[in-house]
Amino acid sequence: MLTEAVAAKPAAATAPLLKVRGLEAWYGESHVLHGIDFDVAPGEVVTLLGRNGAGKTTTLKSIIGIMAKRKGSVVMAGTETINLPSRAIARLGIGYVPEERGIYSSLNVEENLMLPPQVKPGGLSVEQIFTLFPNLKERIRSQGTKLSGGEQQMLAIGRILRTGANLLLFDEPTEGLAPVIIDQIGRTIAQLKQQGFTIVLVEQNFRFAATVADRHYVVEQGKVIDMIPNTELDRNIDKLHGYLGV
Ligand SMILES: Nc1ncnc2c1ncn2[C@@H]1O[C@H](COP(=O)(O)OP(=O)(O)OP(=O)(O)O)[C@@H](O)[C@H]1O
Numbered sequence: 001m002l003t004e005a006v007a008a009k010p011a012a013a014t015a016p017l018l019k020v021r022g023l024e025a026w027y028g029e030s031h032v033l034h035g036i037d038f039d040v041a042p043g044e045v046v047t048l049l050g051r052n053g054a055g056k057t058t059t060l061k062s063i064i065g066i067m068a069k070r071k072g073s074v075v076m077a078g079t080e081t082i083n084l085p086s087r088a089i090a091r092l093g094i095g096y097v098p099e100e101r102g103i104y105s106s107l108n109v110e111e112n113l114m115l116p117p118q119v120k121p122g123g124l125s126v127e128q129i130f131t132l133f134p135n136l137k138e139r140i141r142s143q144g145t146k147l148s149g150g151e152q153q154m155l156a157i158g159r160i161l162r163t164g165a166n167l168l169l170f171d172e173p174t175e176g177l178a179p180v181i182i183d184q185i186g187r188t189i190a191q192l193k194q195q196g197f198t199i200v201l202v203e204q205n206f207r208f209a210a211t212v213a214d215r216h217y218v219v220e221q222g223k224v225i226d227m228i229p230n231t232e233l234d235r236n237i238d239k240l241h242g243y244l245g246v
């Protein structure tokens with residue numbers, strides 16, 4: 001028979017930083033998430049994989065509370081957030097880098113970096129961000145419009161690291177970038193993981209996802225339909241191709 005202490009141990013050891021259960025969301029009348037379930041352990045990198053329109057971006061938007069209508073449960077570090085406004089959710093330490101990156105073209109690199117408000121103590125300093133992204137330091141006075149796609153992506157990631165968020169939601173950070181830049185983003189994600197950040201990564205490029213993630217959740221028609229540990233990716237590759245239609 002298990003004693004209570006023994007039974008409680010594994011659960012405590014794996015208590016998720018983010019726990020999503022039965023998450024539903026709507027755009028107006030259009031019901032697009034139909035009960036998303038997944039967990040992310042502290043320090044883990046997980047991906048949300050799935051075809052176009054599966055609901056990956058909407059899942060991230062629902063987690064940070066910018067969908068007008070959502071229901072279900074999203075627990076961040078033990079706090080239920082489903083009825084909280086997005087500012088309060090951010091203050092729990094969730095940072096979001098949208099697919100469109102949101103770099104202000106009229107502001108320079110430094111001004112863009114300083115823009116998002118701090119949500120928690122413990123964010124990286126500008127110097128630490130420049131250590132992670134030396135190219136940004138060289139371009140500190142360059143305007144947003146003058147940056148390459150890769151530089152904009154790095155700025156969008158760097159900017160969120162200043163805020164003190166410890167759970168980072170990245171929506172397709174490699175989209176449209178050259179292979180050499182994709183490698184650099186991959187190394188950055190590995191460094192962030194090493195520094196203790198927890199990351200949810202939406203990706204279409206699962207070859208890239210395989211190089212950075214611990215586990216992969218497959219999203220289809222507004223639900224999570226499977227979870228594949230990265231160590232088991234190879235023997236599930238045909239199944240995954242089927243899911244993604246590639
Ligand atoms: N602003 C919107 N208004 C209405 N419907 C939307 C809106 N944004 C997305 N949708 C719909 O919601 C569903 C989920 O879209 P979502 O953007 O979450 O998918 P995704 O998995 O991120 O896809 P992609 O890989 O193309 O980025 C799709 O059917 C999409 O057409």
Ligand SMILES: [Mg+2]
Pocket residue numbers: 056057058099171
């Ligand atoms: Mg998307």
